[in-house]
Amino acid sequence: AKKQGGNRVVVFDELINKDKSDRLRIEARLRKAIQKKEIAVYYQPKMNAITNKITGVEALLRWNDQELGFVPPDQFIPVAEETGLIHPLWECTMREACTQIRKWNEKREDPLCLAVNFSARQFQDSELLVSKVKEILTECWLTPEYFEVEITESTLFIQSEETIMALKHLKEYGISISIDDFGTGYSSLNYLKTLPINCLKIDRSFIQDLQTDGSNSEITDAIINMARSLKLQVVAEGVEEEYQKEYLLKNECWHMQGYLFSKPLSKNDMEKYLNQ
Numbered sequence: 001a002k003k004q005g006g007n008r009v010v011v012f013d014e015l016i017n018k019d020k021s022d023r024l025r026i027e028a029r030l031r032k033a034i035q036k037k038e039i040a041v042y043y044q045p046k047m048n049a050i051t052n053k054i055t056g057v058e059a060l061l062r063w064n065d066q067e068l069g070f071v072p073p074d075q076f077i078p079v080a081e082e083t084g085l086i087h088p089l090w091e092c093t094m095r096e097a098c099t100q101i102r103k104w105n106e107k108r109e110d111p112l113c114l115a116v117n118f119s120a121r122q123f124q125d126s127e128l129l130v131s132k133v134k135e136i137l138t139e140c141w142l143t144p145e146y147f148e149v150e151i152t153e154s155t156l157f158i159q160s161e162e163t164i165m166a167l168k169h170l171k172e173y174g175i176s177i178s179i180d181d182f183g184t185g186y187s188s189l190n191y192l193k194t195l196p197i198n199c200l201k202i203d204r205s206f207i208q209d210l211q212t213d214g215s216n217s218e219i220t221d222a223i224i225n226m227a228r229s230l231k232l233q234v235v236a237e238g239v240e241e242e243y244q245k246e247y248l249l250k251n252e253c254w255h256m257q258g259y260l261f262s263k264p265l266s267k268n269d270m271e272k273y274l275n276q
């Protein structure tokens with residue numbers, strides 16, 4: 001009678017072992033890729049949908065490995081977090097993106113704001129993180145006003161006091177703080193009121209749920225209203241269709257990001273985009 005259960009355990013063990021060896025392989029390749037600077041920074045435009053002008057970019061990593069092929073960030077970022085490789089990876093990303101934005105901004109009338117994603121793990125030593133951010137911005141000559149930190153709601157709940165102190169310092173320094181994937185976590189209105197944040201980014205899933213008839217819009221509406229009453233900015237991510245844009249504009253959400261405007265672009269393609 002135990003046979004079936006036994007078999008299941010074996011299958012399950014094999015799955016775990018496969019998962020483990022996949023991760024070990026990703027870890028080994030990732031370590032090399034970071035050393036050799038093989039992970040590219042892509043840039044996705046953030047738009048003011050009223051003026052149809054770009055206001056900034058979000059840095060998103062792209063890794064095409066010789067052995068593993070294309071590995072999406074959703075796969076390698078968790079490995080980087082578990083292994084601590086997130087620290088060197090983040091530092092390379094920061095230096096490259098900050099330097100790049102500074103260069104682009106030299107030729108622009110209205111400077112672009114650079115948004116970088118920060119992982120929860122990075123807030124474990126929050127004092128070091130804050131001083132590193134300041135150091136890199138200074139070295140790359142990027143004004144804090146043109147830098148933005150994106151963190152998810154869950155990051156706020158892990159090591160929350162440390163994290164909140166760090167965010168407070170970054171905000172005092174002039175950096176903007178955005179809550180990414182907003183609506184997927186558990187933030188209450190009362191809790192949000194106390195946080196040092198500037199902006200809520202409505203999660204893509206809610207934007208994709210918007211129907212042409214507007215029946216699935218309650219959460220989007222609620223987030224827009226919540227942002228308004230807290231005097232926070234609001235950005236919609238994952239805008240792919242014209243009707244989504246129209247809906248958001250009608251509801252006074254003016255800042256958007258998504259394939260309707262542009263996919264994340266390589267440095268060269270971003271340059272073309274800015275010069276067109």
Ligand code: C2E
Pocket residue numbers: 044059060061072073074077093117118119150180181204237238239240257258259260264
């Ligand atoms: P995220 O921060 O929520 O980034 C938005 C994701 O949505 C990106 O996926 C982007 O390419 C995708 N996206 C943007 N517009 C659209 C759209 O209109 N439709 C659809 N279907 N997708 C859209 P990506 O680049 O695969 O990144 C996935 C996640 O990996 C990011 O989610 C972020 O959490 C993480 N990530 C990427 N780069 C970094 C990084 O440098 N550091 C950290 N810590 N995390 C990163």
Ligand code: CA
Pocket residue numbers: 058117150180
């Ligand atoms: Ca993000």
Ligand code: CA
Pocket residue numbers: 180181201203204237
């Ligand atoms: Ca997001």
Ligand code: CA
Pocket residue numbers: 181
């Ligand atoms: Ca996400």
